[in-house]
Amino acid sequence: MWLLRVVLVLLLWPFVESQTCAPFTRSPQSVVVNPGEAVSLYCAYPTNTSAVTWDKGTSHAAIHDPYPCNCLLQQNGTASVLTFPSIVNGDFDIYSCNVQIGPGLTCKSNANVTKAVPPVLTAVGNISQTVAQGSTVTFSVSLTNPGLPLANVVWSKDGVPLSNTSNMVVTSTTLQLSSIQVGDRGQYVATATNKAGSISVSFSLFVQYLVVDPIQVTGFSTVQLTCSARSYPAVTSMSWAPAQSSSTTTTSDGYLFTSSSVLTVPSDCARTYQCTVIQSVPMTTIQATAVACGAVGLSSITNVMVSQSGVVSWNGLAEAIGYLVYVNKDTPNAYILNVTSTTMTTVATSCSMSLVIQVQAYSLSAFSNLSSPVTLTTKCGPVVMPVGATSVLVEWTASGGTSSYVISYQISGAGGSQAMMTGLISCMGKCNYTLTGLTSGSVYNITIIGATGQAVTSTLASVGSGLDGVTGLVATPSGNTALLKWNAVAHANGYLVYVNQTSTVASYIVTTSSVMHTVAITCGLPYTFAVQAYSDGGYSDVSPPVKLNSCETSSPIPQNLIIGVVVVGVLVLVASVFCGLGVWYACTSNSNDKDDVRSVTSIEGVPPTAIQDTDFSREEPTTALPTPNCNYVRSHKITWEHHSNTLRDLDREGINV
Numbered sequence: 001m002w003l004l005r006v007v008l009v010l011l012l013w014p015f016v017e018s019q020t021c022a023p024f025t026r027s028p029q030s031v032v033v034n035p036g037e038a039v040s041l042y043c044a045y046p047t048n049t050s051a052v053t054w055d056k057g058t059s060h061a062a063i064h065d066p067y068p069c070n071c072l073l074q075q076n077g078t079a080s081v082l083t084f085p086s087i088v089n090g091d092f093d094i095y096s097c098n099v100q101i102g103p104g105l106t107c108k109s110n111a112n113v114t115k116a117v118p119p120v121l122t123a124v125g126n127i128s129q130t131v132a133q134g135s136t137v138t139f140s141v142s143l144t145n146p147g148l149p150l151a152n153v154v155w156s157k158d159g160v161p162l163s164n165t166s167n168m169v170v171t172s173t174t175l176q177l178s179s180i181q182v183g184d185r186g187q188y189v190a191t192a193t194n195k196a197g198s199i200s201v202s203f204s205l206f207v208q209y210l211v212v213d214p215i216q217v218t219g220f221s222t223v224q225l226t227c228s229a230r231s232y233p234a235v236t237s238m239s240w241a242p243a244q245s246s247s248t249t250t251t252s253d254g255y256l257f258t259s260s261s262v263l264t265v266p267s268d269c270a271r272t273y274q275c276t277v278i279q280s281v282p283m284t285t286i287q288a289t290a291v292a293c294g295a296v297g298l299s300s301i302t303n304v305m306v307s308q309s310g311v312v313s314w315n316g317l318a319e320a321i322g323y324l325v326y327v328n329k330d331t332p333n334a335y336i337l338n339v340t341s342t343t344m345t346t347v348a349t350s351c352s353m354s355l356v357i358q359v360q361a362y363s364l365s366a367f368s369n370l371s372s373p374v375t376l377t378t379k380c381g382p383v384v385m386p387v388g389a390t391s392v393l394v395e396w397t398a399s400g401g402t403s404s405y406v407i408s409y410q411i412s413g414a415g416g417s418q419a420m421m422t423g424l425i426s427c428m429g430k431c432n433y434t435l436t437g438l439t440s441g442s443v444y445n446i447t448i449i450g451a452t453g454q455a456v457t458s459t460l461a462s463v464g465s466g467l468d469g470v471t472g473l474v475a476t477p478s479g480n481t482a483l484l485k486w487n488a489v490a491h492a493n494g495y496l497v498y499v500n501q502t503s504t505v506a507s508y509i510v511t512t513s514s515v516m517h518t519v520a521i522t523c524g525l526p527y528t529f530a531v532q533a534y535s536d537g538g539y540s541d542v543s544p545p546v547k548l549n550s551c552e553t554s555s556p557i558p559q560n561l562i563i564g565v566v567v568v569g570v571l572v573l574v575a576s577v578f579c580g581l582g583v584w585y586a587c588t589s590n591s592n593d594k595d596d597v598r599s600v601t602s603i604e605g606v607p608p609t610a611i612q613d614t615d616f617s618r619e620e621p622t623t624a625l626p627t628p629n630c631n632y633v634r635s636h637k638i639t640w641e642h643h644s645n646t647l648r649d650l651d652r653e654g655i656n657v
Contacts, residue, residue, distance in 0.1 A: 021107035022046055028082070028097050028111035032148050034196060039087050041111055043097030044079040052080040053098045060096065069093075089115065116196035119151035120144045123201045124173075130206040130232075132282070136178040139203040141190045143173065151192040158186065175203075182209045185232070185255040206232055206255060210279045215290035218367070223292050225263040227275035235259050236280040240273055269293035301359040301371035303511050305494075310349040310378075312357055314371065315509055318480055318520030320361035326370070328356050343509065349378045382448055384461035389440045392461055395432045396448050403428050404451035409435060412443045412460055424451075438463040470495070470531040470543035477521070482548055484529055485516045489540060492533035498542065500528050521548075 028041035043052065052075055054063040061068045063082065069091050074081045078099075084091055092115045099107045124140035131137050143153065153172040155162045162170050169176040177184055185207045191200040209232050216226040229235050238248050238261040246263040261275065271292045278285050301323070304314045312325055322340040327347050339345045347355060355376045361368040382396040394407060404426050410419040425433050438444060440463055447458035472487040484497060497509040497517050511517045521527055527548045533540040 020105060021101065024097075024099075024107070024109045026079070027109040028095060030112040030114070032114045032116050032195070033087060034116045035088055036086050039084040039113060041082040041095055041097070041113075042079070043082075043099075043109060045099040045101070045107065047078070047101060052078065053100075054080070054082050055096050055098060057093045063095075084113070087113070114148060116194065117145070117148040118197035119147035119192040119194055119199055121151075121153070121190065121192040121199045121201055123203070127202065128204040128206070130208060131180055132208045133181055135180050136176065137180060137205060138174055138176045139188055139190070140174045141192075141201050143192060147192070147194045147196055149194050151194040151198075153190060153192045156189050156191065162188075177205070180205075180207055182207050182256070185209075204255075208232060208282055209256070210235070210277070210284045210286060212275070212277050212286040212288050215273075215275055215288050217290055217293065219264075219267065223265055223267045225265065225273055225275070225290055225292060227261045227263070227277070227288060229259045229277045229286070231257050231259070231277075231279055233257065233279070233281055235277050237276075237278045239276050239278075241276065242273070244273075265292045267293060300369045301361055303509070304357060304359050304371045304374045306347070306355070306357050306374055306376045310347045310355075310376070311344060312347055312359070313344040313509070314359045315511070316343040316520060317361045317368065318522065319363050320368070321363055322361075324360045324362065324367075326358040326360065329358055329370075349376070353378050382446060382457055382459050384446060384459060386463065390438045390463065391434055391436045392438065392444075392446075392463055393432060393434050394446060394448075395430065396457060398428050398431055402450040402452070405431065406449050407433060407435065408447045408449055409438075409444050411439065412445045468533075469541040470533055473529065473531055473543045473546050475527070475529050475546045475548040477548060480521060480523060482519045482521050482527065482529070483516060484519060484531070484546075486531050486543065488515050489533040491535055492540070493535045494533075496532045496534060498530040498532065 022045070024044065025046045026042050026044035028043050031039055033039055043054075045052070054073065055061055056063055056068055063069065063071065063073060067073070070084060070086065070088050071091070072083045072085070074083070080097065082095060082097075092113055094110055094112050097109045097111075101107060120143070122142050122144055124142050125138075127139075129137050129139075141153070143151065155170050155175045162168060162175065164170055167178045167180075175188060175190070185205055188203045188205060189200050190203075191198055209230070211230050213228040213230075216224075216228075218224050218226070225240075227238060227240075229238065232255060234250060234252070234257040238246075238259060240246055240261070240263050244263050244265065246261045248259060248261045250257055250259040252258070259277075263273065263275075265271070265273065269291060272289055273292055274287055274289045276285065276287050299317065301317070302315045304312065306312045314323070316323075322338060323343070325337040325339055325345055325347070326334070327337070328334045337345055337347070347357070349355070355378075357374045357376065359371045382394050385393045385395070396405075398405075404424055406424060407422040408419045422433065422435070425431065435444075435446070442463050444461055444463060445458065446461055468489050470486050470489055472485070474485050476483045476485075486495075489495075495511050495517070497511060497519065499509070499519060509517065509519065519527075519529070528545045529548065530542050530545045532542045
């Protein structure tokens with residue numbers, strides 16, 4: 001009997017225990033960590049207990065001082081904390097929180113402290129593929145060990161994560177690209193990451209490709225032809241016809257090859273050269289042709305001018321996209337300014353220096369010849385520029401550490417008349433001052449005086465230009481140029497030709513021609529021109545503007561033909577609205593040279609007998625109409641026509657309806 005009781009107790013004991021153990025208020029949580037991390041396991045039970053203990057592993061080794069782990073144990077009533085300040089390999093195990101709630105009855109809660117495991121990622125299939133444009137390619141990986149915790153896999157290109165698009169499908173283990181183009185070439189990377197580390201697998205995609213660019217033509221009497229190709233794989237050969245000796249270079253970023261062949265030939269606008277590019281795998285041949293003609297449409301720059309302040313101007317070329325301004329070319333102090341979208345620039349100047357200026361135009365395919373050199377020798381004296389009929393702007397450079405000046409000025413040859421003085425002028429470096437209230441047409445002796453009272457520099461300057469305004473300006477189109485002519489102005493040194501002066505694309509051209517100048521224009525655009533004369537003493541008034549519609553015929557049109565076209569253009573003028581009726585009349589006239597005024601009145605189409613010298617015809621209206629009137633200047637033949645239409649009210653162009 002006692003043996004039966006023992007067996008029953010053993011069989012029923014787990015059920016008794018589960019029924020009497022209440023849920024833990026806080027159970028220890030399993031964690032996956034790296035060595036060196038801090039870990040805390042918390043345990044709390046809702047009722048009073050006689051003891052809370054911890055054990056480790058399947059052997060249930062009791063945790064107490066000295067501890068079987070690199071840990072600390074803290075207990076407060078029914079709560080207990082097991083802390084690992086820096087976990088080591090020997091600490092990875094299962095830990096149990098034991099709460100004894102009565103004699104012979106212990107409740108348990110377990111937690112695993114597991115070491116993190118890095119993932120293992122391997123490539124499936126080829127890691128390098130070469131495909132034609134438009135193809136589909138798939139890269140695959142296998143997460144042979146997902147690691148602990150489970151790793152996340154991300155695909156990327158050039159460091160940028162990839163996601164699904166119209167031609168790209170991304171999963172954790174595959175990347176599929178469809179409709180492949182050249183831009184898809186490059187390296188693709190799959191990276192698996194968890195807290196234990198990451199691992200990457202790289203794939204290379206090469207796209208078969210061959211493009212030959214248009215041949216570039218540069219040079220003048222000797223021309224360089226450049227044939228360029230972009231490809232993968234590299235081209236096998238680049239050759240010229242007619243056969244010529246050429247130089248070829250190739251560069252590559254690993255996924256795309258750039259090859260160039262340069263051929264040097266004499267300039268000959270009638271000679272055609274052909275470049276043949278061959279790629280063996282896949283077998284592809286592409287040809288490009290070009291005419292060996294240097295400096296197409298670019299003539300030499302003319303009218304290069306430079307002022308004392310270093311402003312360089314020249315006549316522009318319609319075909320040019322920019323200009324190179326050479327300063328002291330072929331000398332140790334040479335430099336070049338690249339100027340676009342204008343025909344003037346400024347070069348650096350200083351006292352007593354000599355500059356040689358040349359200008360060269362360029363387009364997308366050629367350069368012009370260098371302009372004739374222009375030499376500028378700067379003065380040390382003040383530069384005086386007229387700014388009005390009675391005012392001049394005086395500019396000079398501070399020197400000798402002096403920062404205060406006055407200006408003395410008087411009419412040259414005025415004898416013992418008292419010189420006028422400005423107030424104290426403070427400046428450093430470049431100095432300027434405007435003298436006002438001067439006598440127009442006079443020559444003044446202007447002297448710059450330093451603060452010490454010693455004259456620094458002086459000069460003579462004219463006030464007011466004394467120039468008449470430009471008259472007789474005429475603009476005549478001829479193809480893509482406009483010929484401007486005007487009446488010469490006495491004593492003028494040159495002229496400024498303003499193009500579209502009041503617009504946002506205004507420009508001007510300096511010319512020393514006395515009566516004409518040719519300006520490049522673009523067909524289809526309107527232009528406005530004006531001209532201003534200048535001399536050493538100043539500028540004239542700007543001429544009245546002349547408008548020009550570009551690409552008009554340059555042949556004059558007979559005046560009588562113009563009159564005929566204008567008058568015939570006013571052939572049909574709609575007239576007369578009558579209340580409540582959908583009927584109207586049209587009055588047309590044939591013009592002649594008579595300047596009389598005719599008034600035609602018709603009732604039911606019957607003309608008045610008062611009309612003289614008038615050929616009148618009519619169509620009989622179907623309904624009696626109110627009286628229509630037609631007054632027209634310079635009319636000889638007037639015709640009334642009967643129409644059925646919507647009621648209208650028109651009163652324009654000198655016609656009373």
